[in-house]
Amino acid sequence: MHDLADAAQLPHTEESVAGRETSSPEKTERRKALLIEPLPESNSELATLFDESVWLVNYAGNNETALNMARLQAYDLILTNAATTCAEDVEMLRRLRAVRPHTRVIILTKEWVPGDILKAIRNHAFSYFTLPIATSDLHDLIEHAVEEPVWDDGIETIQGTLQNVVLAVRCDLKTLDRLMQFMREVPFLPPQESEDVAFAFREIVMNAMEHGGKFDPQKFVEIGYLKSKRMVMCRVKDPGDGFSLDEIRVAELTGPLVDYAEQTREGKDVELPACALGILIARKFVDDLIFSEKGNEAFLIKYLPPEGAGQIGTN
Numbered sequence: 001m002h003d004l005a006d007a008a009q010l011p012h013t014e015e016s017v018a019g020r021e022t023s024s025p026e027k028t029e030r031r032k033a034l035l036i037e038p039l040p041e042s043n044s045e046l047a048t049l050f051d052e053s054v055w056l057v058n059y060a061g062n063n064e065t066a067l068n069m070a071r072l073q074a075y076d077l078i079l080t081n082a083a084t085t086c087a088e089d090v091e092m093l094r095r096l097r098a099v100r101p102h103t104r105v106i107i108l109t110k111e112w113v114p115g116d117i118l119k120a121i122r123n124h125a126f127s128y129f130t131l132p133i134a135t136s137d138l139h140d141l142i143e144h145a146v147e148e149p150v151w152d153d154g155i156e157t158i159q160g161t162l163q164n165v166v167l168a169v170r171c172d173l174k175t176l177d178r179l180m181q182f183m184r185e186v187p188f189l190p191p192q193e194s195e196d197v198a199f200a201f202r203e204i205v206m207n208a209m210e211h212g213g214k215f216d217p218q219k220f221v222e223i224g225y226l227k228s229k230r231m232v233m234c235r236v237k238d239p240g241d242g243f244s245l246d247e248i249r250v251a252e253l254t255g256p257l258v259d260y261a262e263q264t265r266e267g268k269d270v271e272l273p274a275c276a277l278g279i280l281i282a283r284k285f286v287d288d289l290i291f292s293e294k295g296n297e298a299f300l301i302k303y304l305p306p307e308g309a310g311q312i313g314t315n
Contacts, residue, residue, distance in 0.1 A: 092105075
């Protein structure tokens with residue numbers, strides 16, 4: 001946040017309003033976006049996601065043309081074309097970084113391929129969407145692109161394989177939104193169950209960022225994803241002292257979420273520790289929720305159906 005400038009002091013001699021020079025407010029320069037689209041008119045819906053007062057939208061026919069345009073001028077955001085593969089877009093992203101290291105790239109693709117999401121995260125894509133694109137989510141991330149700090153300091157890959165991924169995630173809500181979009185694109189469960197797990201995961205990560213990291217963007221939450229044939233486990237470790245065992249026990253012994261909600265609607269005074277409601281919500285949507293002794297590490301476990309599939313990593 002910028003400090004306000006000190007108010008200018010008027011001279012002692014009186015001056016007529018007509019005699020004063022008034023300066024018009026400075027216009028904020030619009031952000032530049034580049035959409036990779038061979039036929040811009042055929043995909044005008046994407047262009048409508050950009051607020052014209054904030055964004056100036058240009059078009060490139062393909063990835064190579066986009067790279068050449070980016071060499072000539074800096075763009076704040078590039079959206080790839082869904083007709084290209086994630087591998088092709090990641091290759092463009094690698095080449096782009098050599099000339100424009102701070103340009104954010106959102107990858108759009110027709111279908112998910114095992115390994116795509118980890119490739120996108122490892123190469124610092126700002127986000128990743130498969131068709132059909134959830135335009136409201138994409139619009140929100142476009143808005144975040146204006147507000148976020150430098151794109152490459154929010155989600156870092158510590159390690160990644162087909163079954164085991166470990167990330168460091170900055171303690172702020174906009175970075176959490178980006179992380180959740182990557183997670184939504186992993187089809188390891190039927191849609192409804194996938195949404196349930198994502199909801200529980202978000203609650204635990206938000207608890208870690210708020211109570212462990214104090215939403216300090218200089219601090220990071222460690223996120224682990226482990227997949228076997230029969231289960232998916234997400235591990236969340238916050239940088240703080242963790243929840244006390246009393247807080248965790250209160251949450252574990254609290255009645256069903258619906259009972260808590262009903263008591264709240266009736267105006268009853270139900271007191272829960274700061275972390276307890278998040279734990280209560282998360283517990284409802286996963287098969288197991290386990291905490292470390294210190295209380296700063298949580299393990300969310302969801303058992304897969306026999307035909308369970310989905311891998312987020314790559315060798």
